[in-house]
Amino acid sequence: MTGARRAPANGASILSSFTEQSMANVNWEIHGKEFANCNCSYGCPCQFNALPTHGCCCASVGYQIEKGHFGDVKLDGLRTAAVYSWPGAVHEGNGTMQIIVDKRADEQQRDALVKIMTGQETEDMATMWWVFSAMSPNKLAPIFETIDFDVDVDARQAKLVVAGVVESVGEPIKNPTTGMEHRARIDLPHGFEYRVAEIGSGRTRTYGKIELELNDTYGQFARIHLSNKGVVDMAHA
Numbered sequence: 230m231t232g233a234r235r236a237p238a239n240g241a242s243i244l245s246s247f248t249e250q251s252m253a254n255v256n257w258e259i260h261g262k263e264f265a266n267c268n269c270s271y272g273c274p275c276q277f278n279a280l281p282t283h284g285c286c287c288a289s290v291g292y293q294i295e296k297g298h299f300g301d302v303k304l305d306g307l308r309t310a311a312v313y314s315w316p317g318a319v320h321e322g323n324g325t326m327q328i329i330v331d332k333r334a335d336e337q338q339r340d341a342l343v344k345i346m347t348g349q350e351t352e353d354m355a356t357m358w359w360v361f362s363a364m365s366p367n368k369l370a371p372i373f374e375t376i377d378f379d380v381d382v383d384a385r386q387a388k389l390v391v392a393g394v395v396e397s398v399g400e401p402i403k404n405p406t407t408g409m410e411h412r413a414r415i416d417l418p419h420g421f422e423y424r425v426a427e428i429g430s431g432r433t434r435t436y437g438k439i440e441l442e443l444n445d446t447y448g449q450f451a452r453i454h455l456s457n458k459g460v461v462d463m464a465h466a
Contacts (some may be wrong), residue, residue: 255350257341258456259297259304263423264380264387264399265290265449266431271402273428273447276415280318287314287441289397289433291378291389292453299341299350307331308376309342312395312439313361324365327439329372329391343371355459357422369438382450385412385429397433399448415449421459423451 267273267288269281289312297304308331315324328346330339344350347368348359362368372394380387380399387399401410413428431448435441454461 254457255300256457257299257345257350259294260454261292261294262380262382263290263292263451263453264389266397266399266433266443267447268443269447271428271447285316286319289395289435293378293380302337302341304338307334307338308378309346310376310389310391312435314439319364322364325367325439326365327369329374329376329394332373332375339373351457356455380450382427382452385427385450393436395435399429399431402430423453426451
C-alpha cells in the first residue's frame with residue numbers, strides 16, 4: 230500500500246487550504262529535534278549556498294516536538310515527518326512534497342501542523358517549511374499516521390518509520406580506515422532551520438509517489454526552535 234492511500238478523507242480538505250494565507254499570522258512556536266537524510270554527500274553543498282551533489286535534491290525528515298503551540302492549540306509531544314523531491318536545486322522549484330502528521334493529533338492539532346509545515350501563518354522565508362512549500366507546487370494530500378521516531382542529536386543516532394511511507398536510519402560517520410566515529414558540525418548563525426547541526430550518515434527508503442532509496446548520504450541531527458518569525462535564538466528563548 231502506498232503512503233498516499235493512507236490519507237483519510239479529510240486530507241483533501243486540508244490540502245485545499247495549502248495556499249490560503251491569513252493577513253495576520255497566528256503566533257506559533259515549536260521546540261524540538263529533527264533528523265533529516267538527503268541525497269547529498271556528507272558535506273551537503275546546499276548548506277553552503279552551492280548546488281546539490283548530484284544536481285537534484287530529495288530528502289526525508291522527522292520531527293519530534295517537545296514543546297509547542299499554534300495560537301492556543303498545544304502541540305507538545307507530537308511528531309511530524311516529510312518527504313521531498315526536487316528535479317534540481319530546491320530554489321529552482323517544481324518540487325513534490327508529502328507531509329505526515331502524527332495520528333494522535335486531534336483535528337485542531339492536525340490543522341495547525343499542516344499549516345506550519347506548509348509555510349502558512351509564517352513570515353515570508355522565515356522557516357525551511359515556508360521555503361520548501363513555496364518551492365513545491367506538487368503537494369500530495371497529508372497523511373495522518375503513526376510516526377515511530379527516535380533521535381539522539383549528540384550521539385548522531387535516529388530512526389524514523391511510518392508504515393508504508395518511509396523508513397530512515399541515521400548514525401555517525403565512520404572513519405573508513407579505523408572505523409571510529411567521526412564528528413562534524415555545521416554552524417549557521419543566520420539559518421532558517423537551525424543554528425548548529427550535528428552531521429552523520431543516513432539511509433532512507435520511501436514508498437508511494439515519492440520513491441527514494443538513499444544509502445550512506447548526508448544525515449542531519451539538530452535541535453530546532455522555530456516560530457512564525459523564524460529561528461528563536463536560545464538567548465531570547
